[in-house]
Amino acid sequence: MSAPIRIIVAEDETLVRSALVKIISTQSDLQVVAEAANGPEAVKSAQRFRCEVVLMDVRMPGGDGISATAQLRALPNAPQVLVLTTFDLDDHVFAALEAGAAGFLLKDTDPQRLLDAIRAVAAGEGMLAPTVTKRLIDRTRERATAAKSNNAVTKLELLTAREAEVLHAVAQGMANEAIARHLFMSTATVKTHVSRILAKLELENRVQAALLFRDARR
Template identity: 50%
Template sequence: MSEQIRVVIVDDDPLVRSALSLMLGGQSDVSVVGEAADGRAGVDLVRRLRPDVVLMDIRMPRLDGLAATRELHADAEPPRVIVLTTFDADDHVVGALAAGADGFLLKDTPPAEIVGALRTVAAGDPMLSPSVTRTLIDRLRADDGQDRSDDARTRLDRLTERELEVALAVGRGLANAEIASELYLSVPTVKAHVSRLFDKLQVTNRVQIAICVHDAGLV
């Protein structure tokens, strides 16, 4: 990543695009390099400009944000994607997890928090709106009940003691640097543990690790 975080905004609402562009344009370390009004144009623009982070709306014409995120995630060097959603109960957010999104924020998130989330995701850590995360966990835990709980415990039993500690910290929403400080590890070591958690727990992102931990009743 360059010294500046290069951002593409994909949203069908011109007022939202304008507000985000104006807000981010005031940051010395952020550069908005492009905007698109629908998912199809967004995918094409991102592949041409190769930004560091994409701010992606969910409900858009031609190609929605979920499908657009999935397409980008399949690329050899995909950008980081932060999904922007109007409601924390948006049904598409659950599917966006599997599509490869790195962050979830509500559109009414305070500007300073959006900027902070952008920097966090650009640095390689996920950023999840607490209310979105809670909604996801509650919704998924409501499905299959005991079966989900038993499955989560079985998967967590595969972990070493240290891997379980990292999984629990991820389940509490800690970023890599915070986990490193709490467990007296280096950040690269934490990243290596998280990568192994993806394989052992058969998940594709940190939110799914958190969901597994919550399903098991450990957080």
């Protein structure tokens, strides 16, 4: 038989910590090697006892779980950290994940799901509560959109004021003749501006230019 997965339970509430230890101890392939009442104690325990997983609370007097997670992940042979908390606030979720946590579950998680999550993170897999997964996807999409928008804004700064006006009209779907009437210039001049806009922005056609303009306005 393979050696059991060694676990440190970091939780400031004694009753909750005892319950977690009891649940874990029912499994022959899991072993609690230490308990901690706060983040610093968890780090010290990980330095003293070899372990594969630290079950970490977020809010603990004497040292929070977020900073402790970052310290644990910086250790040689760093253990995986599975955050278990009552709070599923975005700040906690993303701070924990950015600190290096491999998973994030709520304390009302079914015991079997908790045990499966411990095994999963020990194997190098991620584990997130369903509500957290959706928000993480949404936040990633928002960040990607923001980055795309910032890139578009930077590119449009290459244009002159007049070229920006022409691009705005192009983005509205106006043809060259309509743009010429709208901006009081000749059609030939509009064509020249459009060509320069595409060249400056390294685009191939008006559709790409319109999309870039749209991204800049998000």
